[in-house]
Amino acid sequence: MFIMIETLLWLVGYQLAGELISRTFSLPLPGPVLGMLLLFLTLVARKSIPDSLRLNVPRFLSHLSLLFIPAGAAVLAYRDVLAGFGWQLLVVLSASTVLTLLLPGVLLKLLLARRHHKEQA
Amino acid sequence: MNLDAAQAVMRSSPLTGVFVTLLAYKLAVLFNRRCKGHPLSNPVLIGVLLVLGWLLLTGTGYRDYMKGAQMIQMLLGPATVALAVPLYSNLSRLKRAAGPLAICIVLGSFTGIVSAVGVGWLLDLPHQVLLSLTTRAVTTPIAMSVSQGVGGIPELSAMFVILSGIFGAVIVKPLFSVLGLADDMVLGTATGLSAHGIGTARVFQLSEVAGAFSGLAMGLNGLLTAILVPLLAPLLH
Numbered sequence: 001m002f003i004m005i006e007t008l009l010w011l012v013g014y015q016l017a018g019e020l021i022s023r024t025f026s027l028p029l030p031g032p033v034l035g036m037l038l039l040f041l042t043l044v045a046r047k048s049i050p051d052s053l054r055l056n057v058p059r060f061l062s063h064l065s066l067l068f069i070p071a072g073a074a075v076l077a078y079r080d081v082l083a084g085f086g087w088q089l090l091v092v093l094s095a096s097t098v099l100t101l102l103l104p105g106v107l108l109k110l111l112l113a114r115r116h117h118k119e120q121a
Numbered sequence: 122m123n124l125d126a127a128q129a130v131m132r133s134s135p136l137t138g139v140f141v142t143l144l145a146y147k148l149a150v151l152f153n154r155r156c157k158g159h160p161l162s163n164p165v166l167i168g169v170l171l172v173l174g175w176l177l178l179t180g181t182g183y184r185d186y187m188k189g190a191q192m193i194q195m196l197l198g199p200a201t202v203a204l205a206v207p208l209y210s211n212l213s214r215l216k217r218a219a220g221p222l223a224i225c226i227v228l229g230s231f232t233g234i235v236s237a238v239g240v241g242w243l244l245d246l247p248h249q250v251l252l253s254l255t256t257r258a259v260t261t262p263i264a265m266s267v268s269q270g271v272g273g274i275p276e277l278s279a280m281f282v283i284l285s286g287i288f289g290a291v292i293v294k295p296l297f298s299v300l301g302l303a304d305d306m307v308l309g310t311a312t313g314l315s316a317h318g319i320g321t322a323r324v325f326q327l328s329e330v331a332g333a334f335s336g337l338a339m340g341l342n343g344l345l346t347a348i349l350v351p352l353l354a355p356l357l358h
Contacts, residue, residue: 011199018202028347030262032201033340039205049206057206060199061332064322065164066146067197070138070190071261071283072169076176077183078280088244089281092254096237097285097315100258101293104229105302105311111221112307 006052007060014039132181138189145171158326160291165319169287197318201260204321204336211333214306222310226338229314230345233258234353237281251357253277255350257285260317263343271354282317289316290323305330313338 017038019031027034043049075082082089131137149167156162176186187194208215215222237254246254253273256264261282268278293312297303302311309331312320317339325332 008199011202014202014205015198028263028267029344030260030266032198033260033263033343035198035202036205036208036336036340039202040208043205043209044212049209053203053206057203058329060203061207061325063146064200064318064325065149065168066142067193067200068165068283068286068319068322069142069146069168069172070187070194071279072165072287073172073176073186073190074183074276074283075169075280076173078276081277082280082284085246085250088241088246089284091244092237092241092246093257093281093285094288095240096233096254096257097289098292098296099236100229100233100315101289101296101311102300103232104225104314105297105307106300107228108221108225108307108310109302109304111224112218112304115218115221 003052003055006050007056010039010050010053011035014042131179132185133188135189135192137181138186139192140189141172141175141186142168142190142193145169145175160294163287163291163323165290165322166287201318201336201340204333204340207329207333208337211330214330215334215337218306222334222337225310226314226341227345229258229311229338230342230349233314233342234346234349238357248357249274250277252354254281255354256346257281258315258317259343259346260339263347267347267350271351283319286316286319289320293320293323294327306334309334310338313340314342317342 014035015032018033018035021027022029022031022034145168146164148171149164152167153162153164172186175181176183234255237257238251241251241254249272252271253268255271255273256268256278259282261279264278264282265275269275289312293308293316297308297311302308305328308327309324312324312331313335316323321332321335321339324335
């Protein structure tokens with residue numbers, strides 16, 4: 001139980017720090033994303049992961065899907081707007097999602113393969 | 122017996138929203154296992170459909186539901202922060218591939234913005250909808266604030282983000298398997314760029330490495346998009 005509290009102290013603390021910095025300096029990043037970068041830098045600096053985070057974070061993140069269900073249900077509130085554009089929106093969203101998966105994916109694969117090839121040569 | 126009072130509690134207590142969301146998720150995960158993890162049995166997709174079914178069946182409005190459900194949604198903040206941990210676990214991989222990753226994340230950021238606006242423009246969508254599409258590929262809080270800043274409709278942007286996140290989460294595995302792009306780092310980075318948090322949740326089921334790089338790509342893409350969209354949006358006029 002105590003280790004749960006310690007985990008929350010880390011995560012909420014870094015989110016709060018992120019929110020504070022983001023608001024104070026009017027940064028384009030939301031608090032949680034900034035908090036993630038700050039925690040990452042902290043871990044790099046201390047060269048290890050605290051026990052509470054090492055134990056609890058994988059369990060927490062394995063249920064990340066749960067946290068998106070409320071936002072998904074918002075389609076109910078906006079169904080009229082969405083239905084108004086119907087098929088065009090379906091085409092735009094699916095085409096853009098597939099393109100944004102493929103272009104960087106293929107490029108990364110090629111760059112990594114070239115590097116691997118160089119290392120072996 | 123006071124059935125009216127009971128009904129009022131069911132409708133207005135925040136507990137109902139919490140309970141319904143947890144139950145929908147639990148059932149969605151069981152269904153996903155039953156389907157042996159088939160992409161179409163994605164827990165976000167099924168969970169959302171179950172909640173929608175319940176809302177329509179009971180005539181509950183989204184606002185009433187959110188009184189409780191927002192407590193679950195609130196955990197997205199700490200969960201985003203938590204993505205730093207798997208990322209740190211992959212520090213050596215990250216260092217080795219830093220150059221290629223940086224190039225691909227920049228390319229992905231441009232692709233995310235230009236592809237959505239471009240296809241929307243070809244299909245003659247109204248100007249304000251095009252502006253709301255600029256942030257399709259990033260996490261919801263960034264999408265809403267950036268979209269509002271350039272004159273889009275924040276709520277519409279949030280819907281675009283969520284719908285494409287679910288679509289990306291469903292499609293990524295079959296798509297990349299067909300194309301032979303099975304590498305965890307490649308799969309994760311592309312998913313984070315195109316399908317942000319919902320995609321990240323999906324690829325964590327596949328591997329921790331994919332999840333770590335998806336979280337990284339999602340964060341950096343959010344930063345780049347927040348910088349790029351205000352610069353690119355005036356070109357639309």
